[in-house]
Amino acid sequence: MKKLVAAAAACLALVTACSAQDRPAQKAAAPGTAGGVYPVTLTNAWGGDTIDKKPLRVATVSDGDTSIALALGLVPVITPDTEDGGAIPEYKKRAMDKLGVTSLKTYDDTDGTDYEAIAAEAPDVILGVNTWGMDTDYAKLAPIAPVVTYAQKKDADTLPWQERLKVAAQALGKSAEAEAVIGGNRKAIADAAAANPAFRGKTYTYVVVHPEQITFMSYADQDPGIFEDLGLRKTDKAAGYTAKDNGVSLENLDQLDADVVLVTYPFGDEGLLSASELAGNKLFQSLEAVKNKHVAVVPAENTLSSAIAYPDALSSSWVVEQLTPILAKAVAGG
CATH class of the missing domain: 3.40.50.1980 (Nitrogenase molybdenum iron protein domain)
Structure with missing residues (x-):
């Protein structure tokens, strides 16, 4: 890669x-x-x-x-x-x-x-x-x-x-x-936010499954990018993580809970856990977001996850277009 x-x-x-x-x-x-x-x-x-x-x-x-x-x-x-x-x-x-x-x-x-x-x-x-x-x-x-x-x-x-x-x-x-x-x-974001008022004020956690760790990517100082532009906000737990200290152990998966939890697997089978393994984890299953189906997977194969992580002048409006329906489904839950 x-x-x-x-x-x-x-x-x-x-x-x-x-x-x-x-x-x-x-x-x-x-x-x-x-x-x-x-x-x-x-x-x-x-x-x-x-x-x-x-x-x-x-x-x-x-x-x-x-x-x-x-x-x-x-x-x-x-x-x-x-x-x-x-x-x-x-x-x-x-x-x-x-x-x-x-x-x-x-x-x-x-x-x-x-x-x-x-x-x-x-x-x-x-x-x-x-x-x-x-x-x-x-x-x-x-x-x-x-x-x-x-x-x-x-x-x-x-x-x-x-x-x-x-x-x-x-x-x-x-x-x-x-x-x-x-x-x-700016207009694309404003239009998407106006069309989805349910986003406003919802807390979120964005999780990236790396080969060596599960990463709390929405740490306190992380560029909020599209998530907060659309009206969401980070959880209080974000204050406990930084760019250099953002690993979440399997024993602390409860740290991920939020109104909305978004997970991405950019390394596929080389990640610490597969999608099915994380979904089957007992502690992960105990999260309120998981129990109420306020969880979504952000696809990596179409480059959406990397575009979210590294926004640029060309990808930003496309990220709004792709991410908004994923967020809407997660916010609506089950």
Whole structure:
């Protein structure tokens, strides 16, 4: 399974062959000054540079960055091969169909970013606002083309997809398009929430069955994403879990109880428990949510579970479309 990339980005990184160490860092341009007006000068966690004209050839270093390019109406000149020969996710295929392409040129990212393959495409900029690998990649990408990335290293884990999209859009002269994407997503959520008033105020627990543990994914500081946008809220038990301490032992499955419990099995038979094994667990069966049938499985095979975990500019509205009926059934219960 390919590595999944998480949220990242706050400011543009526009770097040429000169390294950040060779010159002083430059101040970021004022917000709103780069909506198609060049040159654009912005900073990043490794330095900064100026992009002189509107980029046309864009390379990406993560699937989330590919989503950003497609959402802004650009077909990347090269992207990592995140599909592993599998089917293209529906939300990505829709965007590609709209842009009139059936496939994307890719490089094998099994061993990480392929710098030579990216250089061979002579990109105008490289998008890296949605990756954890910039600490390793930056020095090797910067000599190829300006790198659009985040302002602080901690942003790799914290910034929402909307901010990452705005960062990229500022560099690409696509700020108006970015606002349209954000507005469309906001409307999709608002419409779904209005159509499902029963969601409001219901507590939820989102559980991911990993190979090594059952994970309390809706921990206190976890990005609430679509669940809370639709009106649900985390349980009080969420305060006892963090990104680094979110495992639930079989003896503590009662911690999962909520008005609604959602479970996903992205690793299939390689998970700690199969769906049937968890459903047959006596303690799990004792949960009020289980007894009243307020439980639902979030499918992984159509990439919904990963899209929930790692929202991006392209998948968010599709997640609303796919998740809303699952939530509605779970809230209604038996």
